[in-house]
Amino acid sequence: MNTNAGTQVAQQPANSKKQQRTFWLLLLTVIFIIIGVVYLVYWFMVLRHHQETDNAYVAGNQVQIMAQVSGSVNSVAFDNTDFVHQGDVLLTLDPADAEQAFARAKTALANSVRQTHQLVVNSKQYQANIALRKSELSKVESDLQRRIVLGHADAIGREELQHAKNAVDNAKAALEVAIQQYNANQALVLNTPLEEQPAILQAAAQMRDAWMALQRTRIVSPVTGFVSRRSVQVGAQISTETPLMAIIPAELMWIDANFKETQLTNMRIGQPATVVTDIYGSEVVFKGKVVGIDMGTGSAFSLLPAQNATGNWIKVVQRLPVRIELDAQQVAEHPLRIGLSTLVKVDTANQDGPVLANTVRKEPRYETSALTLDLAPVNQMIADVIHANAG
Template structure:
């Protein structure tokens, strides 16, 4: 029975039919996949070695001090210019007060030069009058000497008096010239000593302002490592401010995938955070000039006997659609799956045009000196001598 069933022609036909159907299905699926690869996949390169990047603006101390206030912690939203940290400003206030006192003292000392100039001019006029009198006395005695009405000794004394008066005039003129060399024909405000003292006041004021540490940009606090009571020094990194945008992707493609990648090509990206529900649209804006290993602290040395070739990866920068990023915010360091459509080869491998506007900027930390300049002018005016002050 078993031998007859297995040799049944009908069974053989059914088995052959199923084999034929399976073969046809396999061929159709293979052809459809080949067509899909030729139409769609053939013109794309993909990588899952891609990560979100963005701006990380460090908050650093610019003066020495002890922390007395920390206003924000990690994940807090801060606006540009808001106070993040306060330092004890006692020493800075004392230095500022000393600088203003020194400026007042320098103004008073320097103004003496202007007063001396007036005195030297008066002295020159006085000595010139004395010289004129001495010359007249000598001329009279010289006329009388011809008549033997005065002695030779008296005539010599008159001549000596005239010569001494001449010397007094020359000395007074030299003193005046030396004084003018110090004044150099500029106003009190422009005197080097006054300007130097004023700059010291400005520097002390700037140092005082820097005891209040502000946010350089609008963003979220991250990597905060400062506490009340901490002693900070210049260049101490206290925290990082991360703005929600701009955000971009650094996609690390294998060097074997780079030959068709061009600037301007469209790209799609899927994050592990949102999954397939969100597909970000973007474009290639640049290809890095070196691999990660080439820019590492200790780059690989391949001139060794046991060298093994490893396929390198090159970061490709993908700029994302801003509206999508605003709707579905990303975080720095998140993993992404990136696909680039490389069928359009009109773009450049390297950028040929320069950026015309700054990529990112903020003036939140720029100190205006207008207020301290007003204070400096007031100090100079208050310590400037005026004859009307005695009346």
């Protein structure tokens, strides 16, 4: 009896441990099944509608600064990383040549005004000459009529009568010459006001061009932003094709996310996106939306596109750039730089948007008034020159 009792006491703890182990295994199994079911539900409801890529980088406008006229650089006002406002003078060129060209154009306008004014004065002179020729014609015609009467009475000789007829013919010819001279001069002036004469308009346009070239020796920033990639140096001789520097507007930033072609099936314009940048980490999550899907892959637009029709071909999954527009307020609070790495997630659940843009932009996407010159000062100068030389 004692032996059996001892055996039963030993089996009870063993059975208890086995039961506990079975319970915990069943519990863990149930927990894993629940986790699996929850994940499947979450994947079906949420995750399958999200496309993610870390092949995404910050992009922005790089406004290339180039001169509109050639010349030698006198001064460079800003350097890399400097902040500039729209309209700030970035650098200046030696204005000596432009000033001389403007002075020549101003002198040419004055000379043109005087020559054109002379044509107007000549019209009055030709009119007076016509009146004189008419008076002379009337006189010789009267003389001829008297001599004809005397000739019928044989009071004068035939030679004198012929001279009177010749005088009338000469007077008529002289009158015709005077009239044609007047008409030729009128063809040049055509009763047009002095300031609207073609020669003066041409000279005024040349003076205006020279003035604009002089103003453009001061190279201004077309946008507000930060100076980058400055290559111009003081004393350099530059042309209109010489890159000088770039201005990067800090507020005009977006993301170029290169998604695989297999990820684009359900992607549409207008879908929301989240962007995490390496510079700020997960503490700052930028909100954005898809605003466009590019019309070609990166390899198709590369400098040396792949020639898949030659040699041994290996299929490579292509990537297509997708533009993600960021929230402007977030970009202002957390400035970005061109080329920074990002992680982009796009929610593709709502597929109501178009695959490609189907509306035409009504307003210019980018514009500036900094390069537009106010012509009022030079127009006043032109008016003063015309007035001073019009007589």
